[in-house]
Amino acid sequence: MPKSLIVDETTETPTYAKFTAQPLQRGFGHTLGNSLRRVLLSSLDGAAISSVRIDNAKHEFDSLDNVVEDITEIVLNLKCVKLNIHAEGPKTLEIVKDKAGAVTAADIVCDSTVEVLNPEQLICTLDKDKKFHAVIEVVNGRGYLPAEENTAPRTIGTIPVDCLFSPVTRVNYQVGAARVGEETEMDSLELEIWTDGRISPRNALEEAALILRDHLQPFMGSQVQEKNVVLTEEEERQFKMLSQDVEVLDLSVRAMNCLNSANIKLVFELCNKTESRMLKYRNFGKKSLDEIKEKIEKHGLELGMTLSDRLLAALEAEAAKVRADAEESN
Template sequence: MPKRLGKFELPTKVVLDEATKTDVYAKFTASPFESGYGHTFGNSFRRVLLSSIEGAAISSVKIDGVDHEFQSLDGVVEDVSEIILNLKRILLVSHKREPVTLLLEIEKEGEITAGDIRPDSNIEIQNPDQVILTTDKKRRISAELEITVGRGFCLGEDLKKENQPIGMINVDALYSPVTLVKYSVENTRVGQMTDFD
């Protein structure tokens, strides 16, 4: 079939599916695209959403009584490596581009969550129920969490600073606020033509 000359068909609207929208998920539909361009645009949008949107993440942590990440703490169920994995699951929004230090200072028995972190006007914690660690007896926990803004993924060793204090543990930072993107392409109709994406 010969290619159509003239107007190049581009999406006239992007529609949000309100029925599936949640705090962490949204489904959008864009149409019509010229035949074959649905995959081109879909893959490009997916790559941009996953790698190029700025976000905030915990990039280093200093826990009182801890010198390295392969240590364990008396009275704490998780070892330091597990605590770091839990810290990486905390979802953050930063209203400041410079690094911000958050403090976790608490004395209790049981689960200690992201909601126990001392509030800061520059940082919003999106999942305050995220468990950081669990104590099996009443004990004091004190930690400093450094929050930085960036794009994509950054290894903890790449975030290491000169003259970094002993006990400061760098954390692999996933800055992207978008963690999963899927797209699908279906045929759609424009007038009498049915070979659009």
């Protein structure tokens, strides 16, 4: 079994990374590689614009006298806007501009729970000083939802948009040979991940592994339950604190947005990360790190803390249950 995952830091970027896991029992390279690839491409959560309503536009084949592009081109440009939603439920946003020139994703009026990742993306071009107003709806989802299947109830004049939710654009894996001592019949798995910037390759791989683990949980029978009943008194105390939602830490909106973006839901998932690992998350800086350290230290916790195998197993089981419950409620 591989002890850890090796990341090629010389080639790593915010949208690309190469991972190597070895040694694996023969055959497990393809088993794990194919499973992770499928989950990465189809099952990660993402946000996308699901519909748009533009003032004075009756349908998607219409045109406006003050806009260079027709409505079809505007819809195609909106599909290219990359966003993250750090909150539950759909969000309704507006685009308002009354000066001639380019209308870009930077002109989308957002609150603190919505992040536009490519503000330079062109939406349309105004050729005269006349008001352009559009209302867009952004939703979270998985995979791909074509406009013709995007049938949520809407007001007249609202145009559905194809939703590409998946933040992973490409995954490639290769299986080679690995050697351990005199044992040569072992696998080495090399996994390459490309994303569109809404999530880092490291975070994408972590989420995919969690999804696989959660779906395998029912096949583990009573083993998880047995692990939950052997905690010591001190471990029980730690479990009560570490199994809580990170909201109990009363963090700032910016810090919470960073944790939501990293898919960190429980206190234990936060304390299980090292400082250097946290700083690799998108938009997570020293200020947010210091705030989190101060908050968790008040509870006698720290980043990168060592937990017993029993406690770690119990917390992982609890995290799997929380994610399963959240998925059912959605």
